[in-house]
Amino acid sequence: MKLLKLISERMPDSKNILAVYAFIVTLVYSWTLFTSFYKLPSWLFYLSIGQILSVYAYAFSFDLLESLIALTVILLLDFTVFLFLKNKEEFQSRSMILAGILLGTSMLRLALFQNYEDITAFLSGELLWWAIAIPLGLVLAVFAPRIKLVRTIFEGFAERATVFVYIYIPLSLISLVVVLIRNIN
């Protein structure tokens, strides 16, 4: 009963969750779009426009799944690791800092170690990278949102990023239908 009460007290409203999701969506989809621009010139060499759009359909379907996974992880962390923090006001910025650091680390590592020659560096440094990124993310997520300016910046960003949810999510749902149709016998 005590735990349920705690959870209900801590439960952020849907607007706050949407803001965090908007931030995640912005990061995940922007990354995919950014990396696709490297690939687009070569796709134009050997794929038709319809085929290229199909590749994007896979990409957006993947992004939808990933953004939901990321949101679930953030919410889980909020109700486990950060359960002791009772300040609802900090939920948005705390979650965005966590998402930013975890996704950012992943993206940075993917950008730095792309090729066959980088495999050893990717593997040997992996533990260290995460050993720094995760505690750093947790510490920042606890303390940084206490600064009002930080909260204002993140909330402002989230507010503006919400528009991407209304663009990307319908697009992803259409993409999901395209992927399903392409895979029906």
Place this chain on the structure above:
Amino acid sequence: MTNFSRRDFLKLLGAASVGALASERVLSLKAADSSKPNIIIILWDAFSARHLSLYGYPRQTTPNIDAFAEYSTVYHNHYSGGNFTTCGTASMLTGMIPWKHRAINYDGLVRAEYVHNNPYTLLGSDYKRLMFAQNPWPDRLVGQYYEDVDRFLPPTAFSLFEDSPAFFENDRAIASVAMSSFLTPIQGGNAPVGSSILGYMNKSKVLNFADEQKSPRYPKGIPEAMNMGYMIPYLNEDVYEGLFSELTQLEANGDPYFSYFHLYSPHYPYRPRNDYLKMFRDDGYAPASKPIHPLSVGLQQDYLNGQRDMYDRQIAQIDEEFGRLIPRLEESGVLENSYVIFTADHGELFERGFAGHGFQFMYESVLHIPLIIHAPGQTKRQDIHALTSNTDILPTMLSITGKETTPDMDGRVLPGLGGEVDEDRPIISLVGVDNSAFGVIKKAVIAMRKREFKLIAYLGYEDSYKKSFELYNIEADPEELDDLSDRDTATLSAMKDELMTYLDEANKPFRKS
């Protein structure tokens, strides 16, 4: 408790298949229809004919293939349509020159209008059709007509990876581009992985798994099938066991079948087993010294020789596997009504400052590939010295199975299997990765073999290589050391005109009116 490994399981599966086959063999043989022979393609990736003792290589790399050739038809001047997997394999599967099928880019696909030109569709449903490519690029090519493949094994089959559930089976080609080239590639390419969460997790999981694979039998590392999207550690022992198991199961089934095994070794990275690591060391063999080519990356000869040694050792090791496989197929009755086509998709070269394939080089080592075909009941060797192309494989397969060919194909039925020798036939190979598959070919290196001569045309390379044409007499100068383009201008002019006429014709559909 004894450990029962994946390898043991494969062996047991093979043995069980043979057991099952033994009981059904009489029935199967009774049912065997000689007008519908089975066809088995065993293809080694990046296997140059210039490295087979069978074709005169000074090193005894392939004693078992040599033995197999003693009761097969050996093609001595067989060429690939391209110098890398996608292009060369597409030529074999479509029967077309690359400028027509247009799978000319590394990740490329066959043009939609020609996709139906393939053995799976044209042999039809009266054949059981199996596909297995360790290299994801041919897997993608065949994925264009996945619906005509009865058993489509993933590139990870028989590898050290545990079998994972297959996704997007019905959209194999495009899903493969999306996943392995963009969203979840493991390495390579010119861009980061497109999926920041699942792509990262997949990359980390696969690379860590591959890195953990150690075996004292492979001190240089476990062989890996790798291209931009993949990193698949495998043991050739397991792959050949799997191949045997698949074939015996098909044989036991009793229906005519077509099976295509695109095996990764001896492709780079060359990682022979420890008992082959010292082979050919200090054997006194010194390859012909060739000048550094202006287009090459300028690798030193010592490095090239070292790579060549490793490549030869890798060949010798898989030759041993091949040598184990063929007698087992013979004993289990698989060869009795089967054509076995043993070939490669392209070769490999270690010369002129470059090692590998898929570059602008169109020299013999990368285009001259082995072709050995064993027909049912064949007991004597037959040697064919006429020029042949891997575009001939599909028309030949259709001819021996009594199926209709299509007018799209450039290939012809192979001499020795019903085809005629045409001394004047030109054999074309092309590398044109810098062109759109939907446009006129402007930048490419094209090789044309005709009679004893070979013309190499460098189109669009004027900035980096002043010489637009090289001409060699391959019979007199098999190492391509003496460029005749300045001296034999009559031959150069005639071959150049002929090639340009063909190219002009091939480009016509892509010209805007």
